[in-house]
Amino acid sequence: MNAPTIRYKKMNGLGNEILVVDLRADRLALTPEMVRAVAAAPRSGFDQMMVLLPPRAQGIDATVRIYNNDGSLSGACGNGARCIAALVMQETGGSAATFETAAGLLNAWDAGDGLITVDMGPPDFNWETIPLAEEFRDTRAIELQIGPIDAPILHSPSALSMGNPHAIFWVDDVEAYDLSKIGPLLENHPVFPERANISLAQVTSREAITLKVWERGAGLTRACGSAACAAAVAAARKKLTERAVTVTLPGGPLRIDWRESDDHVLMTGPWELEYEGAVSVETAAPAA
Numbered sequence: 001m002n003a004p005t006i007r008y009k010k011m012n013g014l015g016n017e018i019l020v021v022d023l024r025a026d027r028l029a030l031t032p033e034m035v036r037a038v039a040a041a042p043r044s045g046f047d048q049m050m051v052l053l054p055p056r057a058q059g060i061d062a063t064v065r066i067y068n069n070d071g072s073l074s075g076a077c078g079n080g081a082r083c084i085a086a087l088v089m090q091e092t093g094g095s096a097a098t099f100e101t102a103a104g105l106l107n108a109w110d111a112g113d114g115l116i117t118v119d120m121g122p123p124d125f126n127w128e129t130i131p132l133a134e135e136f137r138d139t140r141a142i143e144l145q146i147g148p149i150d151a152p153i154l155h156s157p158s159a160l161s162m163g164n165p166h167a168i169f170w171v172d173d174v175e176a177y178d179l180s181k182i183g184p185l186l187e188n189h190p191v192f193p194e195r196a197n198i199s200l201a202q203v204t205s206r207e208a209i210t211l212k213v214w215e216r217g218a219g220l221t222r223a224c225g226s227a228a229c230a231a232a233v234a235a236a237r238k239k240l241t242e243r244a245v246t247v248t249l250p251g252g253p254l255r256i257d258w259r260e261s262d263d264h265v266l267m268t269g270p271w272e273l274e275y276e277g278a279v280s281v282e283t284a285a286p287a288a
């Protein structure tokens with residue numbers, strides 16, 4: 001056995017627990033097993049781990065790998081993106097940052113008042129790339145429900161990708177459901193071959209949505225940036241809201257603007273650096 005030391009910065013975006021591990025100048029090879037061990041250790045628990053790796057091209061600050069606390073990978077993490085953008089801007093003294101993720105390039109910039117805006121790119125409604133197991137003709141036709149067929153508790157979500165898969169169920173009261181019970185069932189429903197982030201969304205005005213999220217690979221979180229984007233886009237597409245809305249999560253509000261000119265979704269919100277630390281995780285020695 002060997003026990004590499006992993007240095008981290010514990011941050012959060014609206015209470016979404018983010019651990020930043022900077023491997024831009026470190027050759028440590030993280031495995032999903034190590035990620036789970038870091039998540040289980042006392043001070044380094046997290047919802048998502050943002051791993052910074054050396055950039056592959058000029059003009060990019062870092063390649064980013066995003067892990068959930070169960071060791072699985074994701075293509076997007078909006079709240080984590082604001083955290084790493086803040087760190088890079090502090091480091092460079094600049095007012096913008098660019099990252100490469102599994103889902104593509106990610107730009108972020110200083111929005112003033114301690115807030116950061118992340119360009120989350122365009123939403124994707126294509127069932128094959130969300131991905132869903134089968135086509136659905138529009139957002140109403142998806143065969144997905146919890147509860148008996150004649151009186152389902154939840155049904156007919158909107159589904160889309162923001163670089164990661166999301167299903168949004170429209171409800172009158174987000175507090176009326178036990179998301180910790182139904183979340184895992186929906187996350188692992190066969191219609192989502194790569195699982196999905198599950199949201200309950202309550203539209204409260206033309207400019208406001210209240211949201212609770214059960215995250216794929218992480219469970220209930222205080223906030224999920226990509227889910228806020230997905231809910232805002234889905235609500236505007238259903239003509240329930242304008243394209244610019246405030247999405248309020250248990251951790252607080254995010255501003256979401258689905259920009260008309262280029263279809264990109266802009267997310268604006270806060271970030272926080274809590275403390276720095278290091279953790280040693282025992283791993284099987286690499287094969288000789």
Ligand SMILES: N[C@H](CCC[C@H](N)C(=O)O)C(=O)O
Binds near residue numbers: 068077
């Ligand atoms: N908390 C994140 C999303 C994490 C993504 C993840 N749970 C998945 O897609 O597997 C956010 O702020 O967007």
